[in-house]
Amino acid sequence: MELVTLQEILANTKKEHYAVGAFNFNGYEDAAGIAQGAAAARSPVILMASQGACQYIGLYETAGLIKGIAKKLSVPICLHLDHATDLDFIREAVRAGFSSVMIDASAKPYEENIHDSKTIATFAKDYHCSVEAELGKVGGKEDNIVVEDRTASFTDPAQVPRFVEETGIDALAIAFGSVHGFYKSEPKLDFDRLAAVLKLTACPIVLHGGTGIPIADIQKCISMGLAKVNVGTELKAAFSNTIRKMCAELPKDEFDPRKFLKPVKAACAAIVQEKLEAFGSAGKA
Numbered sequence: 001m002e003l004v005t006l007q008e009i010l011a012n013t014k015k016e017h018y019a020v021g022a023f024n025f026n027g028y029e030d031a032a033g034i035a036q037g038a039a040a041a042r043s044p045v046i047l048m049a050s051q052g053a054c055q056y057i058g059l060y061e062t063a064g065l066i067k068g069i070a071k072k073l074s075v076p077i078c079l080h081l082d083h084a085t086d087l088d089f090i091r092e093a094v095r096a097g098f099s100s101v102m103i104d105a106s107a108k109p110y111e112e113n114i115h116d117s118k119t120i121a122t123f124a125k126d127y128h129c130s131v132e133a134e135l136g137k138v139g140g141k142e143d144n145i146v147v148e149d150r151t152a153s154f155t156d157p158a159q160v161p162r163f164v165e166e167t168g169i170d171a172l173a174i175a176f177g178s179v180h181g182f183y184k185s186e187p188k189l190d191f192d193r194l195a196a197v198l199k200l201t202a203c204p205i206v207l208h209g210g211t212g213i214p215i216a217d218i219q220k221c222i223s224m225g226l227a228k229v230n231v232g233t234e235l236k237a238a239f240s241n242t243i244r245k246m247c248a249e250l251p252k253d254e255f256d257p258r259k260f261l262k263p264v265k266a267a268c269a270a271i272v273q274e275k276l277e278a279f280g281s282a283g284k285a
């Protein structure tokens, strides 16, 4: 299948009470594993590359890899650029064939955030590409962006309607208690804030920092109308831990790289399948 946009992949989420999982990858093995997990769950899926991952793999290489994976897959895949702050880099990703991009201008003042998000949404309109923006700051560490927990500021619901209308974005990430990375203590989501936002806009809402939030809390958000759930840290940990495990298990004279790397696919596929089933999108492809 050809890559699809967020608009397409999230279209039925609210009506049918499910969310689509969005998973970060950093190379071929985890990307292939995510696709494999989605195929096993018969679920649509969003593959995300951060600005740092794209710089590591190469922007056109990333697009080519995922287009190739999507070609033989029978479930819809969206290729999404995650948390990008550089407008020129985002435009290049759109040209490279990403079917979705995130402009994260959440560190900037409200008016500037609107300006930058609108600039990208307007640019992407000429391509088959959707745009996600962020209002409020999700705490923790995401690649090149660090937000100290204490400075992380929750989204003000009152700012949402004008932001969505003026920017013309397709999805909105909000901050209501989740953080990037592993949680130091049990996360407390502000469900009332989510409810207030969902009441004020029809724009699909995104939860960042899905790793470590109790699944029942995520399911509660989904039942309320949450459309997209981002999971990154858990897959990064699975990738690294699998390599560590294979280094310990394989004979010292083993030199075939595939012996070390192949189990990464299965490890990522298992996590993704489980998440998609929990998010209610299994069987929706």
Ligand SMILES: [Zn+2]
Pocket: 083, 138, 142, 180, 208, 209, 230
């Ligand atoms: Zn994020």
